[in-house]
Amino acid sequence: DNKVSGVTCCSRLLGCSYLFPWVLPKPWVHTEPLCSQDEFLILGNKALFQKVSYQEAVSTVLAVRDPRAAAKKLCTLAQSYG
Incomplete structure (x- = not known):
């Protein structure tokens, strides 16, 4: 298995x-420097980004804005792709 x-x-x-x-x-x-222009940071694993493009993830987070709701929406979105 x-x-x-x-x-x-x-x-x-x-x-x-x-x-x-x-x-x-x-x-x-991995260390990634952040600056004042950064609005948010998306932490995702390989499984998320095999299903959801970077742009789709960013668009999803921008549309929701609440961190917990955005995380849930990303999970739901990835699961909807199977």
């Missing part, structure tokens, strides 16, 4: 150190 110990197919997971050495307990970290 391509899963590590029948649990996951991911190689990096937070909180799953019991799956070491098959799952790396250290996350990949």
Whole structure:
């Protein structure tokens, strides 16, 4: 089933150190400088952006503006694509 110990197919997971050495307990970290012109930051994983384009994600967040509602809308949007 391509899963590590029948649990996951991911190689990096937070909180799953019991799956070491098959799952790396250290996350990949990227630093992105923000400036005063930045209105928001969208954090999404590969699964989100395989379904939703960057522009569609930005348009969705701009239309909603409430952070929690925007996050829920992005989840719903990605799920609607199957």
